[in-house]
Amino acid sequence: MVVDDQAVVRAGFAAIVDAEPDLHVVAEAQDGAQAVRLARELSPDVVLMDIRMPGMDGLTATRLLTAEPAESAGVVPRVLVLTTFDQDAYVHDALRAGASGFLLKDALPEELLAGIRVVASGEAMLAPTVTRRLIDAFADTAPAPAxxxxxxxxxxEREVLTLVAAGHTNAEIAGALGVTTGTVKSHVNALLGKLGLRDRVQATILAYDLGLARPRRTHRE
Structure with a gap:
């Protein structure tokens, strides 16, 4: 489902998605309230969500969609936030609201499609610039005790959690630890279950909130 208050933008995203043989747009919504209503009716796998919209905004809608009990709403959709704004506040708020990914609207079509497929598979998708900002945001905060x-x-599992928080893929973690990707996936699933987390985005936020993971300093001008 595509959610945006601008009809032209919705049509553009829908055209890109529907051109793919394995993807199909089941609905379009012009605000958060309509998105929540349609999601309850149609149970989309993925929702492309704008942030700034009149009435109910995308952050509120995301929070409602991802918190919806499964018995009353079917499958809880994965939300991929799309916005023209890349300020830190939007990133943090979207992820904490339950979004599984965050992309800027100037992303290339192939990046958009990749993001949809990634979040649909249960993984997290963050634009490269967003990932850097998210990590940097914790650079000057004092770590809290675990x-x-x-x-x-x-x-x-703690070691895997730290590597996940650093943005490494399962394949990269497997290479670093000298194990198979299947073993890494098992560790990730185990730690998510023990911590009551939905996905790698929530795991990353928790790791940095607790000071379990810390960003590496970089030299800047």
């Missing part, structure tokens, strides 16, 4: 919930993780 809570008791982290004691449920094995040492290897």
């Amino acid at each position: 809570p008791e919930l982290l004691t449920s993780l094995t040492p290897r």
